[in-house]
Amino acid sequence: MARPILSFLSGALLATTSLGAPAATSCTATAYSDVSAAVASCTAITLSNIAVPAGSQLDLTKVQPSTTVTFAGTTTFGFKAWENPLILIGGTDFHITAASGAIIDGNGQAWWDGQGDNGVENTDGFNVKATNVLIQDITVINQDDCVAVSSGASNVTVRNASCDGSHGLSIGSVGSDTTIKDISFYDSVVKNSQNGVRIKTVSGATNSVVQNIVYQNIALSNISSYGIIVEQDYLNGGPSGTPTNGVTIKDVVFQNVTGTVTSKAKDYYVLCGSGSCSNITFSEVKVTGGTGDSCNYGSLC
Structure with a gap:
């Protein structure tokens, strides 16, 4: 089973904003433990240099409608041999983007083992x-x-x-x-x-x-x-x-x-x-x- 870095489960990547819509509520998460609260309460979210622990996912499936999520800095992932996407994205009319120079480092080499398809996981x-x-x-x-x-x-x-x-x-x-x-x-x-x-x-x-x-x-x-x-x-x-x-x-x-x-x-x-x-x-x-x-x-x- 392939391990995707990002898995889109539902909704749209491009956001559309209606005239008269309320102003976005902004917040910045700088630690993995901050992410769930940001997803629950904000519609303009910056994820700055998030380090995701081994065996955990960066779960963005419950973003509010018309949310913009911006990756900033380098997002990293600890290694665990398991079969799940590293990032889950889902919702309605949302927009995922990146600040200049942002990198999502899936730490793929840890899963590849230098063996490609025959390593610990596959890595879409x-x-x-x-x-x-x-x-x-x-x-x-x-x-x-x-x-x-x-x-x-x-x-x-x-x-x-x-x-x-x-x-x-x-x-x-x-x-x-x-x-x-x-x-x-x-x-x-x-x-x-x-x-x-x-x-x-x-x-x-x-x-x-x-x-x-x-x-x-x-x-x-x-x-x-x-x-x-x-x-x-x-x-x-x-x-x-x-x-x-x-x-x-x-x-x-x-x-x-x-x-x-x-x-x-x-x-x-x-x-x-x-x-x-x-x-x-x-x-x-x-x-x-x-x-x-x-x-x-x-x-x-």
């Missing part, structure tokens, strides 16, 4: 299971998905992301009985990563839909496994080679996705089940450097 940057979310102007350095959109998410936009060392910009993995729709990735860079952009559905999953997905203006460099991957055979962390048909993937656009992969990587890997992919288009797509491309849908290979 953002894991989105929410509706009406905008994530923009982010830099993620990690060893799992830079951004993973999954489990019923809809109307999610990721813009101006810089991903380094990751598993890329991902839809999924998509299991049974869920719909993921209206997801857009724009104007982003993925470098020194295992994958570039990918849609991954779990082998054997049923009764699910992935619909209306856009990857546009994505630059790839030094990708070690797959540049563009659409797979319906995801099993135990990778492709099984045998696609299944229980997840429908439709209305997907890859536009101006370009860049390079390493010589042992595949530029493209597209493996759809029988009739379960439709209306997937590739425009101005050019990924080079790899060998052994494999596609059973579209004209990339």
